[in-house]
Amino acid sequence: MGGGPSTAPDRSASHPTAPGNPAPAAPLTDTRGVPAKAYTRWGLPKPLAPVPERPDRTPVLKPSGPPVVLDRVKTNDKVVFLTYDDGAEKDPQFVKMVAELKLPVSMFLTDSVAGSDYDHFKKLRDAGGGTIQNHTTGHANLRTLSYEGQRRQICGQQDRLEAHFGTRPTLFRPPYGNYNSDTVRAAGSCGVKALVLWRESMQIHNMRYAEGDRLKPGDIVLAHFRGPDELKGSTITEMTTRMLRRIQDQGFTVARLEDYL
Numbered sequence: 001m002g003g004g005p006s007t008a009p010d011r012s013a014s015h016p017t018a019p020g021n022p023a024p025a026a027p028l029t030d031t032r033g034v035p036a037k038a039y040t041r042w043g044l045p046k047p048l049a050p051v052p053e054r055p056d057r058t059p060v061l062k063p064s065g066p067p068v069v070l071d072r073v074k075t076n077d078k079v080v081f082l083t084y085d086d087g088a089e090k091d092p093q094f095v096k097m098v099a100e101l102k103l104p105v106s107m108f109l110t111d112s113v114a115g116s117d118y119d120h121f122k123k124l125r126d127a128g129g130g131t132i133q134n135h136t137t138g139h140a141n142l143r144t145l146s147y148e149g150q151r152r153q154i155c156g157q158q159d160r161l162e163a164h165f166g167t168r169p170t171l172f173r174p175p176y177g178n179y180n181s182d183t184v185r186a187a188g189s190c191g192v193k194a195l196v197l198w199r200e201s202m203q204i205h206n207m208r209y210a211e212g213d214r215l216k217p218g219d220i221v222l223a224h225f226r227g228p229d230e231l232k233g234s235t236i237t238e239m240t241t242r243m244l245r246r247i248q249d250q251g252f253t254v255a256r257l258e259d260y261l
Contacts, residue, residue, distance in 0.1 A: 038100040043241040049253035057260045061193040071197035073218035079255035080219045087114025089227040097237045099127035104256035108135035108173040118164040133171040147182040155190040198222035202243045
């Protein structure tokens with residue numbers, strides 16, 4: 001009848017969720033902090049490759065002078081950059097996808113279509129660590145406007161985005177990729193540091209390349225906030241999954257554009 005420790009087996013060891021025991025460890029995640037099941041849930045065959053801890057980059061944004069114009073970033077890293085235009089489609093499932101996969105997306109917003117729900121894009125920005133950038137107030141073909149007309153389109157959207165999101169964009173994408181010397185001058189007067197074009201554009205199922213048929217390090221990829229009506233029944237999440245698969249198939253991963261500028 002001694003008072004020593006009991007020799008009865010500790011059954012709680014085989015029952016990790018028994019009362020008093022700690023909860024099971026969280027599922028293993030990749031270097032991005034994304035669990036493998038998240039990639040499976042969004043239709044990807046494997047995790048996205050990690051982004052280099054120290055980007056191989058040559059800073060291109062200048063503290064003064066006219067904005068630079070770029071469609072690719074100079075780097076040896078096998079990374080490309082996801083950019084989305086306009087803002088007509090506001091799918092909450094895309095917010096979930098960006099959050100779960102921690103996708104860094106640069107959003108070039110047009111007030112005439114995105115302005116009806118800027119809170120949606122605030123959620124999207126916060127979900128993946130993305131950024132909000134400028135795509136004019138009304139998606140005008142800037143080549144058809146005077147300098148002052150262009151300035152109203154660009155500066156007006158700078159003001160709106162700063163008011164809604166708390167920061168003034170440094171990047172600007174001219175609608176349709178159309179610009180001239182007045183565009184560069186007007187954008188610079190509004191605080192823009194770079195006009196951002198693209199090397200590839202994502203269609204419903206495949207990429208369209210500006211040259212060749214392969215991605216190159218530092219390419220900027222264009223997509224749009226579009227829904228099933230414009231994507232022939234596909235959703236923006238399905239289109240993005242196809243885009244990510246094309247990127248993976250070519251041995252690339254996605255990085256945050258602003259980290260390389």
